[in-house]
Amino acid sequence: xxxxxxxxxxxxxxxxxxxxxxxxxxxxxxxxxxxxxxxxxxxxxxxxxxxxxxxxxxxxxxxxxxxxxxxxxxxxxxxxxxxxxxxxxxxxxxxxxxxxxxxxxxxxxxxxxxxxxxxxxxxxxxxxxxxxxxxxxxxxxxxxxxxxxxxxxxxxxxxxxxxxxxxxxxxxxxxxxxxxxxx
Numbered sequence: 743x744x745x746x747x748x749x750x751x752x753x754x755x756x757x758x759x760x761x762x763x764x765x766x767x768x769x770x771x772x773x774x775x776x777x778x779x780x781x782x783x784x785x786x787x788x789x790x791x792x793x794x795x796x797x798x799x800x801x802x803x804x805x806x807x808x809x810x811x812x813x814x815x816x817x818x819x820x821x822x823x824x825x826x827x828x829x830x831x832x833x834x835x836x837x838x839x840x841x842x843x844x845x846x847x848x849x850x851x852x853x854x855x856x857x858x859x860x861x862x863x864x865x866x867x868x869x870x871x872x873x874x875x876x877x878x879x880x881x882x883x884x885x886x887x888x889x890x891x892x893x894x895x896x897x898x899x900x901x902x903x904x905x906x907x908x909x910x911x912x913x914x915x916x917x918x919x920x921x922x923x924x925x
Contacts, residue, residue: 756791772796776803786816801836807844809836810851818857822868829872834882841886848882849889865890869898 775785789800797820813820813833823831841848852865859867869876879898883890 768796769799772800773803776800776805779806779808781806781809781812783812783816786812789813790817790820798832801833804839805836807840807847810840810844810847814851821851822856822864823871823875823878825871827872827874829868829875831868831871831875831878834875834878837878838882838885841882841889845886845888848886849891852879852890853894863894863897865894866898 775781775789778785789797792800810821821833821837823829823834837848837851852868853863856862856864856867862870865879869879876898879890880895883895
């Protein structure tokens with residue numbers, strides 16, 4: 743029991759330190775991580791532990807495409823949009839950057855079964871998270887036709903075209919003739 747108390751105490755101290763150190767003071771570490779070309783599980787765990795805007799800043803800093811595989815293995819939730827925030831997708835700029843450097847890796851990642859719902863692809867589940875994620879995915883499809891192909895776009899729109907501006911799917915519409923999506 744004492745060992746668990748020590749671990750918990752250290753975790754609380756680390757969380758308090760993260761809250762009390764001003765964000766600009768930590769920007770250098772974000773850029774250090776973004777510059778890594780061989781990140782590993784330790785760096786992914788550090789990134790996953792951030793509970794502030796640093797993760798968004800990291801993804802906008804153009805990290806190496808190898809981060810896609812590292813984060814998928816060690817912190818996959820960071821790569822997916824936030825359903826609770828109308829599909830805000832901090833990792834979308836990173837996927838855009840990675841698609842320029844390694845379109846095959848991004849294409850494979852988007853087409854793979856989603857970790858939370860293996861019956862659908864990550865692209866499909868991301869688009870269903872909300873309007874922001876759907877917009878980001880469609881933008882990626884327009885700029886990188888080699889990453890998101892027309893069949894994927896049709897499949898996503900057939901089901902997630904019913905995504906409302908307030909987030910979530912519109913009940914009763916899944917691509918049938920019951921009416922167009924409300925956007």
